[in-house]
Every structure is written in C-alpha cells, then in structure tokens.
Amino acid sequence: MKRKKETGKLFAVGFMTAGLLLAGCGNAQTQETGNAAEEVKTEAAEESVAAEETTYKVTFYDSDGTTVLKETEVADGALAEEYSPEKEGYVFVDWFATPQMSHKFDFGQPVTEDVSAFAGFVSYKADEREFAIVGSGTSSALLESNWGTSITDVHKMTKEESDSENIYTITLDLNEGDEFQFAIDTQWHNQRGYGYLDTISLDGRDYFYNSGGLGETSTKRSNIKCAVTGNYTFTLTTYPAEDTYDTSASDYSEESKEGFNVNPYDKITWTYNGEGTSNAEDMQVNYYIKGAVVTGWEDVYSEETEFTQDGDIYTLSIDLTEGDEFMFTSMVTAGDVSTVGTEYIRFTNIASDDADSHSFVSEGGGANLIAGQDGTYTFTYDVSSKVLAVSCK
Template sequence: MRKSRAIFMVLLSIFVSVFLLTACGKSDSTMEPGVSNNTDSSKETIEKTLYTVTFYDMDGNTELSKEEVKESESAKEYTPQKDNYIFMGWYGTPSLTHKYDFSTPVTADTKIFAGFLEEKEDTRSFAVVGSGKSPILVTSNWGTVIDDSHILTKEAIENVYSISIDLYEGDEFQLATNTSWYNQRGAGYLTTTSQDGIEYFSGAGSNYQSNEAKRANIKSLKSGNYTLKLTTYPGADVYDTENSNYTDETKENFNSNPYDTIEWVYNGEPKDAIADVTTSYYIKSSITTNWNDVYEDKYRFKEIDGLPALTIELAEKEEFLFTSTVKTGDTENVGNEYVKFSNIKDKNSLEFVEGSVSDNIIAKAAGVYTFTYNPETKELTLTFKVK
C-alpha cells in the first residue's frame, strides 16, 4: 500500500511539473542571457510576442505566404514566381509606392505586397547620343548621327542592351532610340555614380537621383573605357501627358520608366586615341544674342598670348554665359562645355560682374569687357573699361 502511494505521489509530481512548464498563448519564452533555468524567483523569463507577416500579390488580396516572426526580429525576404510576370520587389503598401525594408524589426502584424510587371519584349534599338572628345561622341554630335558604332547590342532573350565605349573627362551623353532623342535614358537611370570612393559620373547640372535628372546628361568625370548596360522594362513605361508640348506624334519624347536602369563597369584606360578636337568659345547673352546660340566670328574667343580671349561691349545688367563648339577636321559641332560665373575666382574680376541664381554672369555697368579663359584651369578672368 505504501509502495503504491509512493508511486502515485511521483506521478503526481511529474504531472504538476509538466503543467507548470507548458506555455499558453502566442508567445515565445526566452531566458535572460547568463540566467540559469532554476526556481529562483529573482530570475525572470522574457516573453517575445509572435507576429504574423503576410505576403500578398500585387492585387492586395491574394495571399502568397505567411511567416511567424518574433517581436523586434525581421521578416525573411524571398522571390515569388508568377507566369509571364517579372518580380520587381516587395512593397510596404498595396499601391507599391515604396519598397519594404526587410531590415526593419517587426513590432505588429504586417502586410507586404509583391510588385510584378508584365513580361514584355523590348523591340526598340538604343544608341549613345552626346558630345565630347571620345571618337564615338564626336561623330554623334548630340545624336545628329547614329551609325553602327553608336548602337547598343541587345541580348537575345532579355531586355538588356550593352556597349563598350571610350569616354574622356567632360564628355556628356545619354541613351536614346533615335536622333530625336525618343525614350531618352539619362543620369537619373544610373544605379550609381561611384566605385571604391571614386566618382566616375555625374548628372550634368542635376542630382542624378532626382526625378528631374532622368533627362539630364550623364557627364564623365574620369577618362577610360567603360561598358554600359541598359536594362529596360517596357511594360512599365509611362508618359508625361500633362506636358504642354505632349502630342500623340511626339509622345516618345515624353517617355520615362521607374524601373529601367543603367549600370556600368570601368575597364581601365581608353583603348583608342583621343579625338583631335579644337574647342571654341562663344558668348550667349540676354541682349547681344537674345539668348540665341550665334556662332559668328564677332562673338567667338580668339587666341591672345596662348589663351582664348574676347573683347565685347555689354550693357548694364546684361546677363550672359559662354558656350562652346568642337571641331574635328572640317566639321564643327555644338560642344558641352559652358563657362559661367562660378569659373571666375579672381578678386579683381569679381569687382565688375555678379552672378545670377542660375550661375550666369551679370555685367555691373555698361562698357567694354575683355574676357580671357584658361581651358586647363577652367578659370575666367576679365577687365573692364568705360566706353
């Protein structure tokens, strides 16, 4: 009898222990670091709540999967498959306005939405259009000429275009489908402008990451041979129909895409010799040329003592800058170099002019100005005398 009672008491003790150790509810118990699992009441356990992360299709309703995540931990990213669609990433809203950050700790039940694009073959042909000292850009003349040397090679089964090209410091270009610059892809499509702490490209006059910079020129900051790779998603092309110049005939001039990218690889020094280019500088003014590009001899800098110089009469408060042309052989094309107020560093020169908001130069007084420009240092100096 006593033996049976002893066995009963042992079984009862085991049952009570199991009952006390069994967790109830949707939580996960974790001991504090360094705390042993004993009955000391001063040693408390930390309970972490489990949250549900639900992955939805782009319609915002179709559930793709679920994941249980401990509080303050992160959800695991994965790539869903969908026939005839390309997965573009996970988003935090059903409108797909911003990407979901998988490094963000989960602190509540969370919904994540898949971004898919209809898979569509790109039948367009893209070319390099621009100007500079690169032989390809010299012949391009801002896209006036497009031949085989300018056209990117398209991969057989993907919407990926590539070209290897020599670029020199100061060269500017974009990618487009024809001489009218339809479907232009500029600096805003670059995935990066730097590598290993070195800046290789910039958006000419723009922040390359801004929406406005999508149509900005890509400016080369380091001479070398580059391989450019354009990836397109034509199913997501959009058109700026609100632009006052938009028409059905010219709609491709107002085409852009939120997903297209331009990647690049620096291959080292240029493979071909720099083009033999002669650069000339011309004044462009609010009064003298009525803001028109007038490439006449009277507005052109002429070499004096080894440097380009121009003497010209200007009115008080006349606003101006200097543009350029590049000449190879007998062909002269529009250049990409501009000389503005920021090119003036000399204190004496600054006594006679001031700068505008757009970095143009403004004459303080009416009279005769003589400008001298040093292409090597990019510095403009000037003298002034009353007529």
C-alpha cells in the same frame, strides 16, 4: 511599429545566502561569506533587469501597393532579408522603396523603423525598338554624335537574342566630360538617362554624375556625364509593356509623347573595362559668348563672339549692355568635325575672393552672368584652373 521583447526575470537569492553564512564562526569567515553574498546579490540584481530587444516590421507589398505578400520582424539596426516572390504570368524584377517604383529598396541599409518594400512585377513584351547612344563630348563616338544629330553603326546598341528578355549592349571609349543618354532616334525619343543607372560608383569612386540637360526636371531624362576616362560596356534592359508617359510635363502632347516616355523598371548597368584608346589631346576647344542681348540666346560662332587662345589662356573683349544675362559655351573640333561641347563657363567659374570681377558682374539664373554696366568687357579664362576673370572699361 516598434516592438519590445522581454526575457524572464530571475529573483535575487542574496538574502537567503547571507543568512546561512552568518551562522558560521569567526570574523574572517564572516567577512568572506559577506563578500560572497554581495557578489551573489550583485549578479542577481543585474540578471533581474528585464532585457529588451527592439524590433521593426518590414512589409513586402505587391506592385499594387496594398496587397501584403509577406511581413517580417527585424532587430533594430539589422538588415532586411531579400526574397524573390512569384506571381503567375509575371516576372519579378526587383524591390522598390515607393509604390511608384521611383527607386530601389536598399537592403544594405540598417532597419531603424518600420519600412515597406514594393514588388516590381512585369509582363514580357518583345522590344522592337533600336537604341543608340546620343550626346556630345571629346571621345570619337560622341564627337560624331553631336548631341544625337548623327546616329551611325558606331552609336547603335546590339540587342541580344532572347525570347524572355530585352537586353541591349554597347562597348566604347568615353572621355571625362562626355555627356550622353540612350534613345531611339535623333529626337531623343524614349531617352534613358541618369535616372536609369543602377549605380554611379565602383570601389568608392564615382564614374558618372547627373548633368541635367534635356528634361532636366526628371533625373530619368537627365544627361549622364562621364567622370572617368576609359573603355565602358553599357547594358540597357527594357520592359516595354510597362512604359508610361510623363503627362505632367508642361510641354507634353500626344504628338510629342515619345519624348516623355518613362519606365519604372528599365535599367542601365555598366562595367569599366580599363583605359580606352581615345585621344583627346588632338582636340581643339574654343569658347563663345551666348546671351540674352548679345546673341538673343542663339549660338553664334563668329570672330566677334569667340575667345582667342594663347596656351591655356583664352581671352574675349566685347561690348555689353547693363543687365544683359549671358554665359559661355564650347565648341570641340577634331579634324574636319566640329560639335557643340559639354563645357560651359559661368559665374561660378569666378574665384570667390576676386572682388574686382564681382564688381562688374552678378549671378543670374542657372549661374549665368549679368553685366553690371554698359561697357567693353574683357573676359580671361584659364582652362587649366577653370577660373574666369572679368574687367570692364
């Protein structure tokens, strides 16, 4: 609600002053006093304009979304002042912008309208679960993880000793392009992904971004993709008493419910510790075609589906039928360990001005490619520029 605050008005005294000055003698004096009178009139006129200050109301609600804890008035463009409420038997976690606690209230955002903040209160419950990092990539830990099919001591988070908080930490190297979440088992139950990060930026630079993946309809369950190679410490804080389940998911069931476990209060914080020790240079990356007709959307790692490499250039020639929808996946190998990679080649890798390539393929769902005709297709991928070219006979 917009409110206006008026200051008192000052009435002009110019006419009285002018009258007194006219009683004086001499044209020069009359001119001077006339000027003085004009100045007084101008100042009085300016001060007589009512000064207005626009304010807005900030309403702080309890977690029920209806009980008002506090109301404050904030000047237009000013910042709301944060405070920590108390509630018997509960711990205050943070302020949220919605009653569903979907995202935090931004106290750094200037107030330009009436706004509401909702208190996040939780009750303490000891978390008996064991969390681990699961994902894939070129760093040693995620290469071994292979999308969570392997969980060893390297992947497990350490839980701090506490009678009032559930705090898990892990420190490890990550490489650019690594994708991961935190979960309790190889089935990715109770997964904590991108939507749990308190921030993705440091000093104006983004270190992570949303890569979709499992449960991509919910950012809570989206994969976290690393944008900056280095050593990181992650801290996961959990409030298991407030766990809920995304029952609206189309494939939700009581048997699979832990795959849809979400929490409005759990959060992931992180620190960047500098350069890591992981070396991605000794990794071998291979690319394979995967499509509706050509592989039945199965991962087929064979000589027929694999690109051949010559330096930074990868090439694949293969027969495709008109209308086949497809894309290209990656496989990362280090020593005797191979894992499905996080890099995908799609229609968007074709240069926008490459008319020849666009004449043979079109864009399908999820930026997949669609074959425009029957024939033998040759795909050429420059890994240094991430550009794909297409030809067909």
